[in-house]
Amino acid sequence: MFKYVTIFSENMRINILFGGKAGQGPNIITHILGQALVKQGYYVFYSRDYQSLIRGGHNFNVLTASDEPVYSNDFKIDIIIALDENTEKIHEKELKENGIILKGKYKNMHFAGRVFKILGLDFNLLKEELEKLSGFEDNLKEAKNGYESEEKKVRLDKTEKKELSFMNGSQGISEGAIKSGLDIYYSYPMTPATPVLSELAGKQEVENILVLELENEIAVVNAGVGSSIVGAKVMVGTSGGGFDLMTEGLSLCGGAEVPLVFYLAQRPGPSTGVATYTSQGDLKMALNAGHGEFPRMVVAPGDPMEAQELTSHAFYFSQKFKIPCIILSDKHLAESFYTIKEKPIITKSEKTTKLIRYNSYEQDETGAATESPGIINKNIADRLKKISEIEREASNFEMYEVYGNERSKNVIISWGSTKGAILDSIRDLDVCFLQIKYLEPFPKEIKKYLNGKNLILVENNSTGQLADIIREKTGVLIEDDKRILKADGRPFLADELRKEIEGRLK
Amino acid sequence: MTSINTPIMPTWCPGCYNFQILAGVKKVLNEKIKTEEDKENWAIVAGIGCHAKIFDYLNLNGINTLHGRVLPTCLGMKIANPKLNVLGFSGDGDAYAEGMEHLIHMARYNSDIKYFVHNNQVFALTTGQPTPTTEVGFKDKTTPLGVKISPINSIKLMLASGASFVARVYSDIRQIEYVFKEALKHKGFAFIEVLTPCLIFHNQNYKDKIYSLGEGGHDKYSFEEAWKKAEEFGYNAIDDKTKIPIGIFYQTEKPVFEEVVRK
Numbered sequence: 111m112f113k114y115v116t117i118f119s120e121n122m123r124i125n126i127l128f129g130g131k132a133g134q135g136p137n138i139i140t141h142i143l144g145q146a147l148v149k150q151g152y153y154v155f156y157s158r159d160y161q162s163l164i165r166g167g168h169n170f171n172v173l174t175a176s177d178e179p180v181y182s183n184d185f186k187i188d189i190i191i192a193l194d195e196n197t198e199k200i201h202e203k204e205l206k207e208n209g210i211i212l213k214g215k216y217k218n219m220h221f222a223g224r225v226f227k228i229l230g231l232d233f234n235l236l237k238e239e240l241e242k243l244s245g246f247e248d249n250l251k252e253a254k255n256g257y258e259s260e261e262k263k264v265r266l267d268k269t270e271k272k273e274l275s276f277m278n279g280s281q282g283i284s285e286g287a288i289k290s291g292l293d294i295y296y297s298y299p300m301t302p303a304t305p306v307l308s309e310l311a312g313k314q315e316v317e318n319i320l321v322l323e324l325e326n327e328i329a330v331v332n333a334g335v336g337s338s339i340v341g342a343k344v345m346v347g348t349s350g351g352g353f354d355l356m357t358e359g360l361s362l363c364g365g366a367e368v369p370l371v372f373y374l375a376q377r378p379g380p381s382t383g384v385a386t387y388t389s390q391g392d393l394k395m396a397l398n399a400g401h402g403e404f405p406r407m408v409v410a411p412g413d414p415m416e417a418q419e420l421t422s423h424a425f426y427f428s429q430k431f432k433i434p435c436i437i438l439s440d441k442h443l444a445e446s447f448y449t450i451k452e453k454p455i456i457t458k459s460e461k462t463t464k465l466i467r468y469n470s471y472e473q474d475e476t477g478a479a480t481e482s483p484g485i486i487n488k489n490i491a492d493r494l495k496k497i498s499e500i501e502r503e504a505s506n507f508e509m510y511e512v513y514g515n516e517r518s519k520n521v522i523i524s525w526g527s528t529k530g531a532i533l534d535s536i537r538d539l540d541v542c543f544l545q546i547k548y549l550e551p552f553p554k555e556i557k558k559y560l561n562g563k564n565l566i567l568v569e570n571n572s573t574g575q576l577a578d579i580i581r582e583k584t585g586v587l588i589e590d591d592k593r594i595l596k597a598d599g600r601p602f603l604a605d606e607l608r609k610e611i612e613g614r615l616k
Numbered sequence: 617m618t619s620i621n622t623p624i625m626p627t628w629c630p631g632c633y634n635f636q637i638l639a640g641v642k643k644v645l646n647e648k649i650k651t652e653e654d655k656e657n658w659a660i661v662a663g664i665g666c667h668a669k670i671f672d673y674l675n676l677n678g679i680n681t682l683h684g685r686v687l688p689t690c691l692g693m694k695i696a697n698p699k700l701n702v703l704g705f706s707g708d709g710d711a712y713a714e715g716m717e718h719l720i721h722m723a724r725y726n727s728d729i730k731y732f733v734h735n736n737q738v739f740a741l742t743t744g745q746p747t748p749t750t751e752v753g754f755k756d757k758t759t760p761l762g763v764k765i766s767p768i769n770s771i772k773l774m775l776a777s778g779a780s781f782v783a784r785v786y787s788d789i790r791q792i793e794y795v796f797k798e799a800l801k802h803k804g805f806a807f808i809e810v811l812t813p814c815l816i817f818h819n820q821n822y823k824d825k826i827y828s829l830g831e832g833g834h835d836k837y838s839f840e841e842a843w844k845k846a847e848e849f850g851y852n853a854i855d856d857k858t859k860i861p862i863g864i865f866y867q868t869e870k871p872v873f874e875e876v877v878r879k
Binding site: 362 | 656695696718
């Protein structure tokens with residue numbers, strides 16, 4: 111009989127791939143296993159790779175687990191669960207030498223049973239998860255058959271049970287918004303922003319919030335303005351193309367001093383791009399969208415906990431300074447599940463807005479349109495003053511994070527969802543990792559970490575947009591050959607990224 | 617004393633028909649608003665174009681918003697504060713060109729908003745280009761060969777979209793007063809188109825062509841009747857035979873958006 115053992119203390123992490131056609135249910139079994147492992151005190155991360163279709167095609171999830179914190183997947187897979195033949199064909203090359211493939215014409219819960227057994231997990235753990243789903247009896251039968259047909263093949267290092275939460279970035283954004291006192295969320299469905307729409311919609315009765323889908327993103331942003339000026343706390347959500355449509359409204363918020371939080375979940379562009387994949391291609395858009403010059407804020411969480419915290423910052427700054435605030439996420443953060451140990455620190459915000467006279471024109475003190483150069487210049491001075499006040503206020507917050515060895519001569523710089531793969535790939539390397547959380551206002555003081563160092567950029571885009579921003583804000587140049595870029599819609603994988611980083615270390 | 621006047625000197629052209637709309641609206645509002653507290657219950661939203669200057673001449677809270685976006689802005693205000701009386705003002709460019717999608721959906725939503733479209737059948741503030749309700753043959757510097765495409769019949773559009781209150785009046789203070797009061801009694805979206813000749817760029821005087829639907833015994837609760845009346849005038853050039861019905865074409869009861877979604 112085939113004997114195979116993966117031990118965390120040797121391999122650190124186990125990677126399990128669940129593949130099949132859309133509709134076969136690879137998603138739900140990934141989630142069930144993830145939940146069960148987290149309950150046992152393991153750290154789990156899983157990502158979803160799915161196509162823009164409803165039935166058929168090839169979808170897969172990769173679940174990575176460890177007894178230490180884990181934030182990303184690897185290329186090399188330990189166990190492949192193939193719900194269809196295609197999965198084996200496509201992913202065989204990723205399987206480790208002694209890897210296991212589970213296949214056969216069975217339903218998904220049969221495979222759930224088998225993988226639980228292989229990992230030596232108690233059947234009751236699976237049963238508990240099945241109880242939360244519909245079709246319990248059928249699922250239980252399938253799962254039991256699967257469980258009994260297998261034997262334990264993998265030994266997981268024992269771990270202590272801890273209080274861990276298991277959530278994706280969309281849930282993080284939603285939690286952050288609710289805890290910040292969200293009144294209304296407006297959106298028009300667009301991947302990968304839609305999970306926040308459904309997450310909040312599912313909670314609207316319990317949390318007493320309104321969640322409304324209007325005719326398009328233009329209606330969404332302008333209804334957002336309407337609700338905000340009568341005193342509601344409002345968030346609007348979309349992805350790149352929808353954000354394009356919102357930009358006139360964004361400029362209106364900037365000019366008329368309307369607080370509004372924009373949730374921008376990136377996917378690859380230009381144009382419709384690749385609808386269900388990930389990207390960090392909209393950084394410069396977020397920083398520059400909207401005509402005219404006006405104050406704004408742009409923040410980028412790197413995991414669901416930061417999603418909660420930075421969403422609360424967005425509400426705080428938007429209310430305090432009556433400005434538009436953009437939360438930059440992406441498909442990888444929005445739809446991947448992370449295990450979180452810490453509790454987020456939520457910044458509470460007071461409502462500051464009431465109905466007075468607002469204007470999209472340059473306006474006088476009564477709210478009437480004006481063409482007077484004196485008033486125009488005063489308004490400009492007020493907006494510029496506000497920009498410096500926002501900068502001052504932001505310095506009270508952690509605008510960036512520093513990981514690893516601060517004195518290392520190697521400094522990795524990134525923002526957003528690449529944080530996970532970077533943290534996982536640098537564990538025992540002599541590097542410092544700088545994660546920028548505030549893109550506007552920008553923490554110029556990071557310059558002190560950059561000067562004279564070997565700078566390595568990691569971004570999910572093709573041009574290195576953050577490097578350009580750093581050049582603009584600090585004067586520091588990151589060389590082209592030190593930019594690790596990936597723009598094919600797929601996230602970085604820790605083992606692959608490690609090789610890329612190692613090749614650039616000094 | 618509470619006043620809805622502002623000290624701003626209007627910059628509409630002398631004799632502009634927009635003054636009639638302003639006067640009619642003010643007349644009704646002055647009856648409704650006696651105290652500062654009353655005033656807090658009213659809000660005004662205007663778009664961009666000559667019509668929107670009304671925002672500067674009415675001392676009410678609200679927003680002079682983007683071109684074409686009056687209705688979603690009104691919707692957002694009404695949802696967040698259903699007690700607010702929200703008045704929307706648009707031009708024909710605002711309502712039928714830039715913001716057409718919102719107009720159709722507002723008829724469907726039926727939010728309790730009173731909406732005036734100052735239809736002068738021309739983009740006046742940008743110096744005279746054709747809008748979706750300009751007649752075939754109209755010429756200006758941007759269309760020297762003349763407009764080739766037939767105008768939208770906004771009344772039929774609103775009827776087809778499910779609007780619960782569809783009216784058209786001429787820009788005359790008494791007609792504005794009448795229709796505004798009727799609209800305020802209506803629960804739901806009130807669409808009021810005001811035929812507003814532009815003295816400079818589209819001076820089509822309809823005064824001799826209009827007749828009152830109410831005086832003609834029109835049944836405003838009959839959709840079929842309303843549709844027939846709507847077909848009498850297609851917004852094209854007038855001739856000897858042209859007759860333009862004025863008044864409330866159609867009125868019906870429908871669930872109100874903010875009441876339904878807040879349940």
